[in-house]
Amino acid sequence: MKKERKLSLFVLTWPIFIETLLYMLMGNADTLMLSQYSDDSVAAVGVANQIVFLVIVMFEFIAMGTSILVAQYVGAKDEKSTAEVSLVSISANFLFSLLLSLILLLFGKQLLYVMKLPAELLHEAYSYLGIVGGFLFVQALIMTIGAILKSYGYTRDTMYITIGMNILNVIGNYLFIFGPFGIPVLGVQGVAISTTVSRVIGLIVIFVLLVKRTNLSFSPSRLVSLPLHHVRNLLKIGIPSAGEHLAYNTAQMLITYFITWIGTEALTTRVYTQNIMMFVWLFGIAISQGTQILVGHFVGAEQYEDAYERCLKSLRSAIIISIAMASICFAFSDSLLSIFTTNKQIIETSKTLLLLTVILEPGRSFNLVIINSLRAAGDVKFPVYMGILSMWGVSVTISYVLGIYFGLGLVGIWISFIADEWLRGLLMLWRWRSRVWQNKSFVHQNIGTA
Known part of the structure; x- marks a missing residue:
């Protein structure tokens, strides 16, 4: 663990405030920009996102436990247990989220049928759910790693990543919805691709920051020997x-x-x-x-x-x-x-x-x-x-x-x-x-x- 950093409520809180504000303002960016494309597309994405948001809430269970346990072990200066909890959390949420992502990918259409989605919206809704839902494990990993970094006190890191992801998402939405420079207009599918690509890039950056900030080792032998308690x-x-x-x-x-x-x-x-x-x-x-x-x-x-x-x-x-x-x-x-x-x-x-x-x-x-x-x-x-x-x-x-x-x-x-x-x-x-x-x-x- 690196040298001890002096943390205050203000130092921790202002990045969390900005990050949460961005989620509020930008969380509906897909819907707002799609409204300039098609009202039916907005409705299709809105229904698909109800399923997506429900699954994301399920990822928060492990992320919540992660943030509390890591914070306690950091306070206790127990480097070994801090690393173990971090690795266990990432592994557990990855496996859990991968299973849920596969379910959304394979059974997304059936879930949309259950929600009584009108037939004319089904194709676009499933197109969005198949891409965003199929890669939802990426968001689960971002949430878990973000919880670890915050518990170490690196709240600014997660804020910067959120800003970057939102900017990339808006740029991608613009390109695929309005089709400048001869780029094909993909509508809902383009919005789904933009959302997913911005998250994948965000995951790569936050993973690099995690390794840099905490020196965690992700070697196969280390992961296999992690204590399950x-x-x-x-x-x-x-x-x-x-x-x-x-x-x-x-x-x-x-x-x-x-x-x-x-x-x-x-x-x-x-x-x-x-x-x-x-x-x-x-x-x-x-x-x-x-x-x-x-x-x-x-x-x-x-x-x-x-x-x-x-x-x-x-x-x-x-x-x-x-x-x-x-x-x-x-x-x-x-x-x-x-x-x-x-x-x-x-x-x-x-x-x-x-x-x-x-x-x-x-x-x-x-x-x-x-x-x-x-x-x-x-x-x-x-x-x-x-x-x-x-x-x-x-x-x-x-x-x-x-x-x-x-x-x-x-x-x-x-x-x-x-x-x-x-x-x-x-x-x-x-x-x-x-x-x-x-x-x-x-x-x-x-x-x-x-």
């Missing part, structure tokens, strides 16, 4: 975290179903409001991920008081920033909403929701920062249990009671979000202050019984 620990972190994400997404799907009862205008209002709110979330997400790395290092080094204080300091920063950003969004809500719509009813309802967001976002900050800190310390089950209870017992229930039964509509649903975030947030704060997490570290427990 690290896989168990990766799954002990990844599976509960996946359960929490699954609980949240299914709860949000049910709430969206409730909103359909209110009407199309309500669905549109929610989309526009959340598009603005995403820029408030960004700061909390970046701070929470930077905090997770630092807490993991402190826990690995058994500096529990530093870990404790780091989480609370980050929480204070996240709350202040979230209130400030939510207030700014409300103050300029007329201008922001006019970008999306001229419908006065949608704008007035969205303004009310953005006002409620000033109360909602500090509660979300509790969950983003403290849950990531608990995970970094190895306390992964408590946030899942409380999350499922609160998201389904509070958010879903109150959404129906206030939003539908009492007829408050989106305002009632936003109140349910506030109740859920604040209840969970205060429970997470209680858990952090109890210091139970100090006995949960994977590094300092008997491997396999953590």
Whole structure:
């Protein structure tokens, strides 16, 4: 391991912020550029991407466990275990993602049939899914290696790679959609090729950086002799975290179903409001991920008081920033909403929701920062249990009671979000202050019984 680097929350956080912002702004680049080519092509890629995004979420299970274990071992200055976990993670996610990529390649058409895709869109959707899905293992490797580099503190490396991949993707899209210089117009197929090629180039660069930064050896003899107990620990972190994400997404799907009862205008209002709110979330997400790395290092080094204080300091920063950003969004809500719509009813309802967001976002900050800190310390089950209870017992229930039964509509649903975030947030704060997490570290427990 190379000489110790002094890491601060700001040094770790600003590249994560920019990287996340790029994912938000550029994640739909294929769709936006295809809209200039064909509306049918946009629809085809949109449906195919639903399958792609679901599979990518499955890759995050191992990546999440990787980031936490590597951070703890880096903090403990255990070079041998750090290298082992890194190699095991890359190997496991490669094999898992290769299997899923083959399934998408071989059975992509059947999956699109299941989604009731109109016949006229099937060819383009399968063309996209076959190329992007067939090479999805490349994205899994990028995610895993990126998690390792971030846990070492090299967040700028992953940011630069994300910037480069997005630039290459946009250039490729332009070439294949608009066909300058006599280049053949390939439409959806060209977009799929552009996406895949940019990812392959990104993987090559991030792999070179990994070897340079960590001196990992990928010799066949080393890979064969890797201890498998690290896989168990990766799954002990990844599976509960996946359960929490699954609980949240299914709860949000049910709430969206409730909103359909209110009407199309309500669905549109929610989309526009959340598009603005995403820029408030960004700061909390970046701070929470930077905090997770630092807490993991402190826990690995058994500096529990530093870990404790780091989480609370980050929480204070996240709350202040979230209130400030939510207030700014409300103050300029007329201008922001006019970008999306001229419908006065949608704008007035969205303004009310953005006002409620000033109360909602500090509660979300509790969950983003403290849950990531608990995970970094190895306390992964408590946030899942409380999350499922609160998201389904509070958010879903109150959404129906206030939003539908009492007829408050989106305002009632936003109140349910506030109740859920604040209840969970205060429970997470209680858990952090109890210091139970100090006995949960994977590094300092008997491997396999953590």
